[in-house]
Amino acid sequence: MREEISAYKRERILEEAVKLFYERGFSGTTLDDIAGKLGVTKPFIYTHFRSKVELLEAICRPTIEMSLGAIAEAAQQPGTPSERLFDGIVTFSKVVLQRQANIAVYFREEKNLSETGLAAINALRKRFDRVLSELLAEGVREGEFTIPDVRLAALAIGGMVSWAYTWYQPEGRLTIDTVGHRLAHLALQMAGVHSVEQFATRV
Amino acid sequence: MREEISAYKRERILEEAVKLFYERGFSGTTLDDIAGKLGVTKPFIYTHFRSKVELLEAICRPTIEMSLGAIAEAAQQPGTPSERLFDGIVTFSKVVLQRQANIAVYFREEKNLSETGLAAINALRKRFDRVLSELLAEGVREGEFTIPDVRLAALAIGGMVSWAYTWYQPEGRLTIDTVGHRLAHLALQMAGVHSVEQFATRV
DNA sequence: TTCAGAATATACTATTCGGTAAAAGGACAT
DNA sequence: ATGTCCTTTTACCGAATAGTATATTCTGAA
Secondary structure, eight states, rough: OHHHHHHHHHHHHHHHHHHHHHHSSSSTTTTHHHHHHHHHHHHHHHTSSSSHHHHHHHHHHHHHHHHHHHHHHHHHHSSSSHHHHHHHHHHHHHHHHHHHHHHHHHHHHOOOOGGHHHHHHHHHHHHHHHHHHHHHHHHTTTTSSSOHHHHHHHHHHHHHHHHHHOOOTOOOOOOOHHHHHHHHHHHHHHHHHHHHHHGTOOO | OHHHHHHHHHHHHHHHHHHHHHHEEEEEETTHHHHHHTTSHHHHHHHTOOHHHHHHHHHHHHHHHHHHHHHHHHHSSSSHHHHHHHHHHHHHHHHHTTTHHHHHHHHHGGGOOOHHHHHHHHHHHHHHHHHHHHHHHHHTTEEEOOOSSSSHHHHHHHHHHHHHHOOOOTTTTTTTTHHHHHHHHHHEEEEEEOOGGGOOOOO
C-alpha cells in the first residue's frame, strides 16, 4: 500500500519530467520546473530519484527495453519471416509513437546519461539490431527476402521507424495503428517481398 | 584579405565547436572549452559570434540548407523519377555522412535554437519534405512508383537516410559512397520500382 | 619611432541551478 | 493527548559559466 502510493508518485514525477524534457530539453528544464508543475518542491523529487540524470535514465531505459521487446517477441513467434517482420514493425512502431516523448528525449539527450546508464542502453540497442538482422537473414535464407546487405537494411528499417518520433503528430491525419501498418508495409517492400499486398490489411 | 583571415578564423571556431558539441553536447560544452582547444580565449569567440546560440545556428542552418539543396537539385535534373530519386538520395546521404557531426548536433540540440533560428530551419525542412513528396508523386503519376501514401513514404525515406548519422562509423566497413548507393537502392525498393537492379552500380 | 586602430587577453560579474542539512508537518497507534 | 515515524518543506551552499568592461598587445603606415 505504502509502496503503491510511492510508485504512483514516482510515475507522476516521470510523467511530468518527460513532458518537460520533451518540450524544453534536458538542460532547459530545472528540477524546480518539474516540482513546480507537480505542486511539490525539489527535495521531494530527491526522495524518489538520486539525481537529475537518474531521472533521465528512468525515462530512457524502459522505453528502449520495450522497443527491443517488441522486435524480439515478434521474431520468435511462429510464422513466416514476412509475417514476423510485419508484426514486429507494427508493434515497434506502436512503442515509438505511444512513447514518442520518451524516445525523443532518449535520442536527443543521450549525451547526458551516465557512463553506466549509456552502456546499458547501448547494449540493448545492439541486441535490437542483431535481432532484426537475424530476422532479415532468415527471410533471405528462406527465399522470402532479397537483401544485398542485411546489416545495413536492419539499420535502415530501424531508422525509418524510429524517425517517426520526429514527425508524428498525435492530432494529425494518421492514427498510430495506420502509421505502424504503413511502415511495416514499407519495410517489407525494402526487404524485396513480392506479394506485399496480402499484408495491406493484416492484424 | 582581412576578411579572408577573419572568415578562416570563424571557420576554425565552427569546426572546433561542432566537434565538441557532437562529443559532449551543447550544454556540456563551455565556450572556454572551445576557446581552450583553439588556444584562444572566450572573448575572442565573441568577436565572431554574438552568442553561444548563434554558434549553434551557424552549425545547423547551412547543413540543413545543403540537405535541401541535394534533393532539390536532383529533383529538377532531367531523367526519369527513378533516376532522380536515386541520385537525390545518393547526394543527400553524402551530405548527412560528410557532415555527420553537424547533422547530429542539429537533431539533438534543436531545442536550444532561438525561436527565429528554429523557424527558419523548420521552413527548410518543410520544403525538403515537399520536394521529396513531389518527386515521389511524379513517379507515381508516370507509373514508375507504387506508393499508397506518398507523404508518409517521403518521411520514411528521409528518415531512413537521416538516421544514418546515428550509426555510421567513418572508420567502419562501409564508405560514404557505398552507404549512399545502398540507401538509394532501398529507397527505390520502398517506392516499389520493379527493375531496381539497373541502379545497383549506377553513378 | 611613433601613433592610430584593430585584434586579443585579463579579470570580473551576475545568475542560475543541482544538490543537501535541518526543520516542520502529518498520520497513526497507544 | 502524546510520542513516533514517515513525508515534505524551508533555507541554504557552492560550483559552473554565459557574457562584458577594460586593459593590453600587435601591426602597419607615416
